[in-house]
Amino acid sequence: MGINTSNNRNCRGSLTVECTLVFPLFLYAMLAIMYFLQIYHLHDMLQQAITKEGLNLARYGYVYQYIKDYEGKGDLGEKGENKQEPGSIDTHEESKDCGKSDTLKDLLITKSINAAFFHFKLHDYVNEDYINKSIIAGGMDGISAYLSDFMGEDDRIDIILTYFIKPPIALPKEGDFFILQRVSVRGWNGYRPDTGEKEGEGEEDNVYVYITENGSVYHLWEDCSYLKLSIRDVPFSNIKNLRNIYGGKYYPCELCSDEVKPTGTVYITDTGDRYHSDINCSGLKRTVLKIPLSEVGNRSLCKRCQKRQGSKQ
Structure with missing residues (x-):
C-alpha cells in the first residue's frame, strides 16, 4: 500500500506562498510603528526641552523689564532736551521713511538674535x-527657532521650533x-490686577x-457671584x-444635613455643591470683609473675578 505525499507537498507550498505575501506586510507594519514611535519620542524630547528653557528664561523677565523702563526714561529725557530753536528747519517729515527703515532693520536683527539665542x-x-542621527532633516542644524520671541506681546516668552521629518522611504x-x-510662558516681572484705579492711585494701600473670614481667595468686586449667594428651597425628594x-451634583452639608426628612425641604445655591436643612446654616452665610490689597497675604485672586476682569479688558 503506497503513501500519497502530494497533499503534504501542496500544503507546504501554500504556506510558503502565504509567508511570502504576509511577511513583507508584517515587516512594513513594524517599521511604520517604529517610525511613529521615534517621531513621538523626538516630539516629547523637544517639547520638554523648550518648556524647561521657557521656564528658566522667564526668571529673567524682570531684568529685561527694568532695562526697558530705564531706556524709556532716557529716551524721554533726550526728547525733552531736544527742543527746536526759532528759525530752524523741521526735519521730522524728512526722517519718517528713514525711521521706518531703521525700525524694520531693528526688528529683523532682534528676530535673528532671538532665534540664535533660543x-x-x-x-x-x-x-x-541623538538629534543629528535622528529622522530630523539636517539634524540639530535643521531645527529653526526664527519665529520665537522674548518678552513680546503681553511680556510673553514664545519659543517656536520648526523642522522637517524625513519619511522612512523616498516619497x-x-x-x-x-x-x-x-x-508660551509669561515673564516673571510682577503682576497687579486692574481694579479700575486711575493712574497715580496705584498704591496697594489705596486699592x-x-x-471672607475663612476664604483662601480675594475678590475685586463686592457683587462677585461667590460672595452673593442665590438661595432657593427645593424638595429633598x-x-x-x-x-x-457648573453641572455638578448636590451633596449633604457636613454641618446641618444629618437629620433631613424624606418629605422635607432643603436649601441650595446655584453655585454651590451642598444642600442644607437649615436656612441659617453657616454654610449659607458669607461674612464679607473689605481690606487693602496689601493685606491679602497668601490669598490668590478669585477665578470668577479673574475671568470677569479679562472680559472687561
Whole structure:
C-alpha cells in the first residue's frame, strides 16, 4: 500500500506562498510603528526641552523689564532736551521713511538674535548627537527657532521650533513632513490686577478687595457671584435630579444635613455643591470683609473675578 505525499507537498507550498505575501506586510507594519514611535519620542524630547528653557528664561523677565523702563526714561529725557530753536528747519517729515527703515532693520536683527539665542540654549536640554542621527532633516542644524520671541506681546516668552521629518522611504511628491512645536510662558516681572484705579492711585494701600473670614481667595468686586449667594428651597425628594450652574451634583452639608426628612425641604445655591436643612446654616452665610490689597497675604485672586476682569479688558 503506497503513501500519497502530494497533499503534504501542496500544503507546504501554500504556506510558503502565504509567508511570502504576509511577511513583507508584517515587516512594513513594524517599521511604520517604529517610525511613529521615534517621531513621538523626538516630539516629547523637544517639547520638554523648550518648556524647561521657557521656564528658566522667564526668571529673567524682570531684568529685561527694568532695562526697558530705564531706556524709556532716557529716551524721554533726550526728547525733552531736544527742543527746536526759532528759525530752524523741521526735519521730522524728512526722517519718517528713514525711521521706518531703521525700525524694520531693528526688528529683523532682534528676530535673528532671538532665534540664535533660543537655538543655542536648546543644546543645554537635548542630546545633540541623538538629534543629528535622528529622522530630523539636517539634524540639530535643521531645527529653526526664527519665529520665537522674548518678552513680546503681553511680556510673553514664545519659543517656536520648526523642522522637517524625513519619511522612512523616498516619497517624490510628498517630501519631508513639516513639524511645529511651541511653548508660551509669561515673564516673571510682577503682576497687579486692574481694579479700575486711575493712574497715580496705584498704591496697594489705596486699592481695596473683598474676602471672607475663612476664604483662601480675594475678590475685586463686592457683587462677585461667590460672595452673593442665590438661595432657593427645593424638595429633598428631587435633590438627586438637580444640578448647579457648573453641572455638578448636590451633596449633604457636613454641618446641618444629618437629620433631613424624606418629605422635607432643603436649601441650595446655584453655585454651590451642598444642600442644607437649615436656612441659617453657616454654610449659607458669607461674612464679607473689605481690606487693602496689601493685606491679602497668601490669598490668590478669585477665578470668577479673574475671568470677569479679562472680559472687561
